[in-house]
Amino acid sequence: MKRTGISGMKFATTMRGKFGALTAVAVLMVMPTYGDHDAAAKNLTEAAPATAANARVGAIFKGDLDGGHFCTASVVHSSGRDLIVTAAHCLPADESEGGKAVFVPAYRDGAAPYGSWPVESVYADDSWNEDGDQDSDVAFAVLGPGTDGGKKVEDAVGAAQLFAGRATGQAVTITGYPGDAEEPQVCTNTSVAYGDTQQRIDCPDFPGGTSGSPWVVEGGAVAGVIGGYEFGGDDPDVSYSIVFGQHTKSLYKLAEAAGDPKPAAATSTAVSPQPAAAGESVTPDQLLTQSQSQSQSQTPTQATNRPITCACVLP
Template sequence: MRSTRWAGGVTAVVVLGGMLVHGTAQAATTADAVPGKASAAVVQQSGTSEKDVLAAWTPERMRAAKPADVPTERHGAEPQSHVLPAQSAPGAAGPKVRPQGPAALAALSQSQVWTTHGQMPATTVGKLYFDEPDGGHQCTASVISSTNRSMIWTAGHCVTDGAKHWYSNFVFVPDYAGSGEPLGRWTWKSVSAPNGYFDGKDSDYDLAAITLWPRDGVRVANVTGWQGYKFGSGYDWNVYEFGYPFDTHPARTGITGQQLRYCTGTTWRPGIWPFQPDQEAIHCDQGHGASGGPWLDDLQLAHGWGYLVGNVSYHPDDNSDEERSPHFGDAAINVYNAQQAA
């Protein structure tokens, strides 16, 4: 196993204003030289075979994988740019979806276990395993709409340390429900994150996308279904939030990391103008392990999909249930477009 690092000879792609700029590691300098560099996407291609990635994740290592460390709030000197046109797409049901009927969205800040597996939305959400230099870790990720039918979404701190070092050996296990792999394992082909997180660990950019290899010629979204997304839009949504937390904020007992949990509620932009981070907030207690979990607006249980408008990032106060996501502006658009081209 190895940890791929940003160094000479490592192929990189930087996305600036929706345009792909290809090159070697020196592409980071290109991002540094233009306005909006923090919103640009940096891309890493997998240099490890699918066989080796799968072999790295034995059942024992998966059980021992620790939840990713959650970053503290941190802001760089450059705000996220908002010049690209809004971008969105609907979700779609996978072959195993069964209508559940409509349900009213009532605020639920103390997360509960999601018990309905084997159908959307659960089939589109899963555990993301990866290697950091100190060993195996895990986060949450979700399958989203893409032309390559192979893209998942997670948090930036689940793919990079924020100091120009990538994590490695990413494996996605959708619809994880405490044991087993009902929809199999899917290995990574490439990953992208905003330069603002990759080089600076800025909380306003804590997002990432990963493209997965097909398995036996079948693409992941054609098995799981996929969620829609809305980028470059507002801050106020009515969402379901999903994740696999190992703890909660405030702390309570009985949270094991082995169950898919959810909250529901209304989001808002935190802070007081003009001192507002480019983030969204919600009341939800999900902690470590839920990182990267989707915030889904307008989730209709009758068809199992909604629109990805945020991802679990961090709690500004361990004793509060206020949880944060980066706002999905130009950085999300660039990261998404980079993986569309991967």
């Protein structure tokens, strides 16, 4: 839990429902690059420039800007245009849902240039919720209307795709908010494998508060978030992430279905398209074609028009 920036913050490893049985696959959308940084400047941490690309990364605050920021998140594309990704240990249900936490993209020096968005619901895997499994330390959060005229967060700052597979051996840029800093920090280095399910990167000075910082690969896709092993690592110079795979894609799809506007109602049988190869994006047309030819026995939870107050999914 070192990777959070507010000391004494409580973390729950239960609640937010039954996800383990659901196997729907996520639609991965190609979106513009973000995380501007010179990839040649490896293993060097510096202040991130205030660019439109970096605006898609933001700080998570407790309640409002007066509550202090304690984690980092980034905007990922969704049909509801209202989704962020972060570490699961950043947003336990009792400390986040229903506006208890807010996301502030491009936060800098006490200012919220695009406004702020309340966290309405949080989605994490059962293996995290029930057991605190460090191989499942990723979460998606649906945001409510922003303070700047009710705008959706993706309409305000844009979004990124997800990268399915290992980022190891590639140049990765991480951008995050240390708990004691008022501007984001950025570093680029080569990611390496850490066991079968995790990856690590050497970047100095990524202490508490940088949990949830996106790992951005060439082309702008998010291939991980600081978290996983020891909640992102107990050394500020070494950071970890889980490898995004089928469970992450399924979790993304579940969170996207809760967004607004709601997608069409699901059929009575869930589909299980063939996953893309590691690092490969799946287009909506490909997903549709695969879905029409395959099915399985699991039944997904159907979206409703009721406000989401709990990310509970019944088996």
